Amino acid sequence: MESMKSKINLLESKKEKALAGGGSERISKQHQKGKLTARERISLLMDRGTFEEIGMMVEHRSRDFGMEKQVYLGDGVITGYGKINGRLTYVYSQDFTVFGGSLSETHAEKICKIMDLAMANKAPLIGLNDSGGARIQEGVKSLGGYADIFYRNTIASGFIPQISTIIGPCAGGAVYSPAITDFIMMVEHTSYMFVTGPNVVKTVTNEEVSAEDLGGAQSHASKSGVTHLTAKNDLKAIEKLRQLMTYIPQSCEEKTPRKKYVKKDEELRPALNDIIPQSAQHPYDIKDVIRNVVDEDSFLEIHKEYADNIVVGFSRIAGRSIGIVANQPMSLAGVLDVDSSKKGARFVRFCDCFNIPLLVLVDVPGFLPGTDQEWNGIISNGAKLLYAFSEATVPRVTVITRKAYGGAYDVMNSKHIGADINYAWPSAEIAVMGAKGASEIIFRKEIKNAEDKEAVMKEKEEEYAQKFAHPYRAAARGFIDEVITPEITRQKLIKAFEMLENKKKELPVKKHGNIPL
Numbered sequence: 001m002e003s004m005k006s007k008i009n010l011l012e013s014k015k016e017k018a019l020a021g022g023g024s025e026r027i028s029k030q031h032q033k034g035k036l037t038a039r040e041r042i043s044l045l046m047d048r049g050t051f052e053e054i055g056m057m058v059e060h061r062s063r064d065f066g067m068e069k070q071v072y073l074g075d076g077v078i079t080g081y082g083k084i085n086g087r088l089t090y091v092y093s094q095d096f097t098v099f100g101g102s103l104s105e106t107h108a109e110k111i112c113k114i115m116d117l118a119m120a121n122k123a124p125l126i127g128l129n130d131s132g133g134a135r136i137q138e139g140v141k142s143l144g145g146y147a148d149i150f151y152r153n154t155i156a157s158g159f160i161p162q163i164s165t166i167i168g169p170c171a172g173g174a175v176y177s178p179a180i181t182d183f184i185m186m187v188e189h190t191s192y193m194f195v196t197g198p199n200v201v202k203t204v205t206n207e208e209v210s211a212e213d214l215g216g217a218q219s220h221a222s223k224s225g226v227t228h229l230t231a232k233n234d235l236k237a238i239e240k241l242r243q244l245m246t247y248i249p250q251s252c253e254e255k256t257p258r259k260k261y262v263k264k265d266e267e268l269r270p271a272l273n274d275i276i277p278q279s280a281q282h283p284y285d286i287k288d289v290i291r292n293v294v295d296e297d298s299f300l301e302i303h304k305e306y307a308d309n310i311v312v313g314f315s316r317i318a319g320r321s322i323g324i325v326a327n328q329p330m331s332l333a334g335v336l337d338v339d340s341s342k343k344g345a346r347f348v349r350f351c352d353c354f355n356i357p358l359l360v361l362v363d364v365p366g367f368l369p370g371t372d373q374e375w376n377g378i379i380s381n382g383a384k385l386l387y388a389f390s391e392a393t394v395p396r397v398t399v400i401t402r403k404a405y406g407g408a409y410d411v412m413n414s415k416h417i418g419a420d421i422n423y424a425w426p427s428a429e430i431a432v433m434g435a436k437g438a439s440e441i442i443f444r445k446e447i448k449n450a451e452d453k454e455a456v457m458k459e460k461e462e463e464y465a466q467k468f469a470h471p472y473r474a475a476a477r478g479f480i481d482e483v484i485t486p487e488i489t490r491q492k493l494i495k496a497f498e499m500l501e502n503k504k505k506e507l508p509v510k511k512h513g514n515i516p517l
């Protein structure tokens, strides 16, 4: 009969084996690439000493290609739970040192197990993806494993927050798990995502492209918009993940976390009175407005390099998490186009899923005209943003700083589509279009017949501006609740979000809506 001591020794030696991953040689290779190991990542991500591993002894079941002789305890993925900023979070971290982090049947089962736990216990799930894709030796079993994960990602969507960090390769169908989750973060130069790699691209389309250009962090941050966040290295990615988690509740049933807020001053922001340029044609940086209304250093921008004519991100006002959607006059005059509409809509929907109130800053000259936009579906893509706002039941506050023209006025969280409080600065122009364009159309004849066309044009433009280029017609109808001096915007927002704290709005019961995808 073996003694307990020898049984414990066996356990310890198995644990040691599991902790060694694919062995020291492969671990140093991982480090040489500037990457951390799967375990190092987890220990940095979770609050110290809180991580509990599940499934450390799991082995693959493959008996082909001599796989029975290559068994690594844990099978290439570390799964478990712990705390981030004191709150329960589930995590899986693929271990590239074991079969390149590739996904076997058992590897997938481990991930599914913690996904089920995360759902049952209503807590977020974070994936750290560093994988060569399907475990080639296992064939279809691996594909089945992927589909089991995709299915769970979908069912969990909108119920618990799911975040994917691409921290190594992610290719083939494997990209679809991250794509279904709420946020993707990519690490610069060491991660990539593509459905088909450069070799297949070359064979099929004859295009020559590097893995980095095809699916690196920069390409997905600025061109495709697939990634919402990027980080310089593993460490920075983990820091950003922890920061992101501070804004997000545990599940759709919870309110957003609140940070302790100590009022420092009167919350007046006199700088905002001087932010709007004299000329309506001149830009200013909407992020200066954001910085002046939110709590200090609390803004985390999402999708920073994609469609920068709209700015979206998380922030705090008097300690409460909010989501911000703001037109950016610095880029394309803040116009709404296909990409910015999609970007805004996706963000609004995330906030609405997870009870994060919305602040919308409006300075929008309209939708971008042109064949490119029309043929790329500005109609159905613009409708996404309209739909997302209309459907959102979270507290919604709007501030119109300058232009709110045409259909874009309606779309950008207007009163008519369910915003709770709508403010306008005295500089707001709420109209069908700008004074110049409007007067050119409605006074076309007078201008055409005039001797001094320039002078008449100016006069008519002035006339139109006097009548419509201000917020008071909209305020007279109650479309705007209050015209406020810019400097008191923060004070007003603090009160408005506090007032809306317990807002409850139910939509008609239905299976689900049909957003114009």
Ligand code: HXC
Pocket (backbone or CB within 6 Å): 026, 098, 099, 100, 101, 102, 131, 132, 133, 134, 135, 136, 137, 143, 146, 147, 169, 171, 172, 173, 174
């Ligand atoms: C099994 C794999 C593997 C895989 C890598 N390895 N990918 N083992 N299945 N998919 C193993 C390697 O054999 C190697 O083992 C170790 O992992 C490290 O791989 P290297 O090639 O040495 O690393 P590196 O040079 O950094 O290249 C990484 C890589 C490359 C670019 C990911 O390994 C690669 O191209 N792998 C194959 C990728 C692929 O085609 N996957 C299937 C995609 S299709 P040793 O023992 O030497 O350490 C797919 C379908 C999903 O995923 C569909 C879902 C619906």
